[in-house]
Amino acid sequence: MNISFRLNGEKVEIDVRPDRRVVDLLREDFGLTGTKESCGAGDCGACTILVDGESRLSCLMLAAQLQEREIVTIEGLSDEETLHPIQSAFVERGAVQCGFCVPGMILASVDLLKRNPTPTRHDIREGLSGNLCRCTGYHKIVDAVEDAAACLKDDPCR
Amino acid sequence: MxxxxxxxxxxxxxxxxxLEQRPESMVxxxxxxxxxxxRSGSIAPPSLVCLERLNEIKGVRDEGEFLFIGAATTHGFLLAHPLTVxxxxxxxxxxxxxxxxxxxxxxxxxxxxxxxxxxxxTLPPLYVLDAEIEISSRREVRRMPLADFIFGPGEVLLGKGEILTGVRVKKLTNENVHHYEKVGLRKGQACAVASLAALLRLSPSGVVEEARLAWGSVGPTVVTLTEVEHALTGEVLSHDTLKGLIPLVRDNVSPIDDVRASAEYRRIVAGQLLLRLQQYRWGGP
Structure with missing residues (x-):
């Protein structure tokens, strides 16, 4: 099946079996290994991507569903020279241990801050409730999202 | 594969x-x-039909006395919709x-x-709201109460060539207590061990004038107990009233043991969940 969609800002077209999982397509066919797979069942959020700006789970989507969509993976969040303010905040706050959950955490945070630019710590916890961190680094992750929210309110941050 | x-x-x-060309498809x-x-291999349909692009059955429509929710409306869209709230x-x-x-x-x-x-x-709330569902095929559209549509775990009255196209819910006027609580093994991303939806009309002095109750995860389908609703009606929404009804709840639910909890624990929780309703007696929370 021929599928065309936008991937990290670029129009792409690929001939692929329609029932291929999106996480496999991204990692294996496009080499975008920033998208992780852990549970494969929608519980952990490691495979989170943005579909038309909304967080979704690439392990629970089939290639055919990408048709005409705008997809952003962690690789497309910033260019090679700069980091997205949420990425910078994760670095500065040390909100990373093994790093496996981080792409999903960051993309879920992008979605959260778009809907709610001034979240409380409780809002952040709810917004990230679909993303598991097994190094139990949640406090620093919440700190980082709080910093990023504050930073994104000021233009110079961008 | x-x-x-x-x-x-x-x-x-x-x-x-x-659906006509590929009747063996799963929707x-x-x-x-x-x-x-x-993925677990418990089902293996030869083809799949995804409804996510069917705008005809997405979104919320205000029908005056009723609200019609298209079947392919996401939970997120519904939660953010002003009419739902x-x-x-x-x-x-x-x-x-x-x-x-x-x-x-x-x-x-x-x-x-x-x-x-x-x-x-969504099921316990839809049960207490007396939701009506709409089922469509190429030939006809039929409607029935949600409670008649579901007849067992994973069992619904849907024929070949039919899909669920929407839910119709009557707007409420007098109910002033809207309660939903789920007990799970963790807070986020949890499957209910037991849940309770309650819709009440309370008088200013805290007397229950009308009560609708539905429990999740304590039976093969959502459990409604009219005897508990009747017993609550006309009573003050107090700790003593609610506590007195706990045995009736425990005796009439039929939970199972599974990976998340024992039947006995679920039976206890189903009763205890009633006690939360006392917080609404003075108009809170």
Whole structure:
């Protein structure tokens, strides 16, 4: 099946079996290994991507569903020279241990801050409730999202 | 793995054609439940039909006295919709604790209904709201109460060539208590061990004038207990009143043991959940 969609800002077209999982397509066919797979069942959020700006789970989507969509993976969040303010905040706050959950955490945070630019710590916890961190680094992750929210309110941050 | 066709019809007419040509297809919208079962191998349909592009059955329509919710409306869309929040706080409360944000962006109300899990979070609220569902095929549209549509865990009255197209819910006027609570093993992303939806009309002095109650995860389908509703009606919404009804609840639910909890624990929790209602006696929380 021929599928065309936008991937990290670029129009792409690929001939692929329609029932291929999106996480496999991204990692294996496009080499975008920033998208992780852990549970494969929608519980952990490691495979989170943005579909038309909304967080979704690439392990629970089939290639055919990408048709005409705008997809952003962690690789497309910033260019090679700069980091997205949420990425910078994760670095500065040390909100990373093994790093496996981080792409999903960051993309879920992008979605959260778009809907709610001034979240409380409780809002952040709810917004990230679909993303598991097994190094139990949640406090620093919440700190980082709080910093990023504050930073994104000021233009110079961008 | 054999190649599986995936169809994405854009209109209902396209859908009916696909279902006629490929009657063995399995239909899905968000896929958040289906893909888990597909991966475990418990189901193996030769082809799949995804409803996510069917705008005809997406969104919320104000029909005056009723609200019509398209079956392929995502939980996230519904939770953020002003009409849900205004007219059905009980549904909004359940949607807010359903799975997690990314699952809510994918999963749909129609999927939650057709999946017919006793733990489905939208089901107890829809039962107390007396929701009516709409089933369509190329030839006809039929309607029935949600409670008649679901007859067992994962069992619904849906024939070949038919899909669930929507839910119709009557707007409320007098009910002033909208309650939903789920007990799970953790707070986020939890499947209900037991849940209670309660819709009450309370007088200013705290007397229950009307009560609708529905429990999730304590029976093969959502459990409604009219004897408890009747016993509560006319009483003051006090700790003593509610406590007195706990044995009646425990005796009439029929939970099972599973990986999440024992039947006995669920029986206890189903009763205790009633006690939360006392917080509304003086208009709170």
């Amino acid at each position: 054999p190649l599986r066709d995936v169809f994405l019809p854009r209109t209902l007419d396209d859908l009916w054609d696909t 899905y919208a968000g896929g958040t439940d289906l893909f888990v079962r597909l 205004e007219h059905f706080p009980i549904l909004a409360k359940a949607l807010a604790v359903l799975a997690s944000p990314p699952v809510r962006h994918m999963g749909t109300i129609g999927g939650n209904i057709v999946n017919a899990s006793p733990a489905g979070d």
